[in-house]
Amino acid sequence: MPTRRGLALLLGAVAALAAGRILGVGELYAVAVAAAALVLLATASVQLSTASVAVRRRVSPERLGPDEPFEVAIDLRNDGRLPLGTLLVEDACPTALATRRSSGAAAPRAILSGLAAGATRTASYEALPPGRGRWRVGPLAIAVRDPFGLAEQRRRYAATSTVLVWPRLVDLAGARLPGTALGGGAAERRRLLDVGDEFHTMREYHPGDDLRRVHWPSTARRAKLMVRQHEQPWAAQASVVLDTRARHGGPQGREAFERAVSAAASACVHLEARGYEVRLVLQDDRTLRPAARAPTHLERLAEVEPSHADRLAPTLDGLHRGLAPGLVVAVLAPPRGGEALTAERDVAALLRAGRSLPGAIALVGAASDGETREGAEDLVALLRLARWRAGSLADGVAEGWRQALTAPRRRRVAT
Numbered sequence: 001m002p003t004r005r006g007l008a009l010l011l012g013a014v015a016a017l018a019a020g021r022i023l024g025v026g027e028l029y030a031v032a033v034a035a036a037a038l039v040l041l042a043t044a045s046v047q048l049s050t051a052s053v054a055v056r057r058r059v060s061p062e063r064l065g066p067d068e069p070f071e072v073a074i075d076l077r078n079d080g081r082l083p084l085g086t087l088l089v090e091d092a093c094p095t096a097l098a099t100r101r102s103s104g105a106a107a108p109r110a111i112l113s114g115l116a117a118g119a120t121r122t123a124s125y126e127a128l129p130p131g132r133g134r135w136r137v138g139p140l141a142i143a144v145r146d147p148f149g150l151a152e153q154r155r156r157y158a159a160t161s162t163v164l165v166w167p168r169l170v171d172l173a174g175a176r177l178p179g180t181a182l183g184g185g186a187a188e189r190r191r192l193l194d195v196g197d198e199f200h201t202m203r204e205y206h207p208g209d210d211l212r213r214v215h216w217p218s219t220a221r222r223a224k225l226m227v228r229q230h231e232q233p234w235a236a237q238a239s240v241v242l243d244t245r246a247r248h249g250g251p252q253g254r255e256a257f258e259r260a261v262s263a264a265a266s267a268c269v270h271l272e273a274r275g276y277e278v279r280l281v282l283q284d285d286r287t288l289r290p291a292a293r294a295p296t297h298l299e300r301l302a303e304v305e306p307s308h309a310d311r312l313a314p315t316l317d318g319l320h321r322g323l324a325p326g327l328v329v330a331v332l333a334p335p336r337g338g339e340a341l342t343a344e345r346d347v348a349a350l351l352r353a354g355r356s357l358p359g360a361i362a363l364v365g366a367a368s369d370g371e372t373r374e375g376a377e378d379l380v381a382l383l384r385l386a387r388w389r390a391g392s393l394a395d396g397v398a399e400g401w402r403q404a405l406t407a408p409r410r411r412r413v414a415t
Contacts, residue, residue: 006039006150013039042151045082046144051155052080053115055140057091059161063295066131066168072108072161073124074140078115087112088143089123097127097135114147129165131258132302137161166298167258167265170397177274177327177359177405201229237291237326238276240267241315243365244283245333246306256393260331260365261301263397267329267363268297276327283307283315313349327359331393334366334376341375341382354386361404366394 002010013035020028054077064070074091078084089110110123129135138160145152202218205225218226242264246257264280271278277291280300284307312332330350341347354360362383366376373394383390384407391403 001152002039002043003145003149003152005148006042009035009150010039038148039150042146042148043153046085046146046151046153048080052078053084053087053142053144053155054079055142055157055159057138057140057159057161059137059163062162063164063166063299064129065166066129068165069126069128070163071124071126072137073122074110075120075122076112076115076142077120078117081117083117084115084144085147086145086149087115087121088145090141090143091125091137092139092141093127093137094135096130097137129163132165132167132261134303135163135165137163164299164302167301168262169269170262170266170401172266172270172398172401177271202226203229236276237279238271239279239281239326239328240264240271240297241281241328241330242283242301242304243312243315243331243333244304244307245309245312256334256365257306259393259397260333260363261304263363263365263393263400264329264331265298265301266397266401267331268301269294271327271329281315283309283312285315312346316349316353327361328353328357329361329363331363332365332379334364335379341378347379347382350383350388351386354383354388357387360388362388362390363397363400363404364390364392366392 013032016028017032020032056075058073060071072091074089076087091108093108108125112121112123115121140157141154143152143154202215205227209227213227215226215228242260268278268280272294278297279289279291280297282304335341335344364376364379366373376392376394380390380392389404391400393400
């Protein structure tokens with residue numbers, strides 16, 4: 001469609017036509033026709049040219065941590081036979097993403113002076129996500145103008161790209177983890193592979209087996225290739241439980257919830273780095289999921305939100321019913337104020353769990369403003385009486401982890 005300049009030229013053509021008719025000057029007719037024809041040709045050219053523009057968006061990296069920028073590169077290729085004039089590229093972007101090269105604008109823009117036939121140009125910008133979550137970039141719109149700026153044609157591309165921002169990870173250094181000497185594996189978890197330290201049995205060769213495992217005396221005796229199969233050592237296992245109840249603390253509840261998510265994510269990474277097979281248990285999980293790698297847990301935690309569930313006891317009971325072995329790290333919401341701790345069913349379930357688990361660490365969430373800090377500290381003290389290694393997240397994830405591993409546990413209490 002014509003731009004303001006094109007519309008002004010059309011109005012000038014009409015004025016020249018009227019003046020030529022009134023004054024009887026033939027040259028004005030020619031000027032009017034030329035001006036109108038130029039606008040019409042410009043409009044037709046941009047309408048045809050937008051259909052020949054191929055677009056590809058590249059996001060790097062697609063997974064990152066908070067406070068880490070990512071770059072969006074937009075490749076535009078002119079598949080037509082004619083060169084293009086000025087291109088205006090506009091990529092839709094959530095307002096929460098602070099774009100570094102567009103001063104925080106919701107739609108980062110770039111202007112390309114021209115694009116020859118068959119040529120490719122790249123426009124890029126950087127964005128900084130404010131926190132964890134799955135952020136969508138796009139859709140993209142381009143506007144093509146003719147060299148005289150008389151007409152412009154816009155085209156939208158529906159494709160979008162996503163960026164996954166993981167929770168904030170904290171380095172959890174500290175004392176030796178409890179239960180590290182325990183294998184923590186059930187019988188059905190023992191897998192027999194071609195790696196290990198102890199001999200298990202002899203079996204027939206399968207394509208892909210390591211030829212160094214061939215047992216030649218058995219091969220000669222049975223007239224077929226036989227290989228040694230070794231037993232895989234038992235791996236230590238751990239379960240990280242995240243209490244997602246929406247009571248993580250007063251006016252700063254969101255901040256406390258994000259700290260709890262960060263604690264769960266940091267625990268998953270920390271335990272895997274120390275050789276554990278880690279299972280992540282969220283309060284809304286209906287079934288006990290198998291152990292997985294840390295990136296899988298980080299993807300789940302990137303999108304977790306406070307739940308409307310009121311009780312944690314069913315989650316703990318499901319953990320016991322699923323026979324989750326090994327170490328348990330529970331990231332808990334602070335207790336509800338206004339009633340005794342021992343009167344809460346969830347606290348009673350935690351005390352029972354502390355007596356039965358071989359290794360148990362509890363990180364109790366709390367807002368840093370002190371509104372829930374006192375209740376969290378009371379719950380920490382009570383859990384330590386029930387054989388938990390407990391710490392408070394009021395002063396940060398690293399401090400809470402240090403408290404949990406270094407504070408002495410006391411004797412068990414009856415519930």
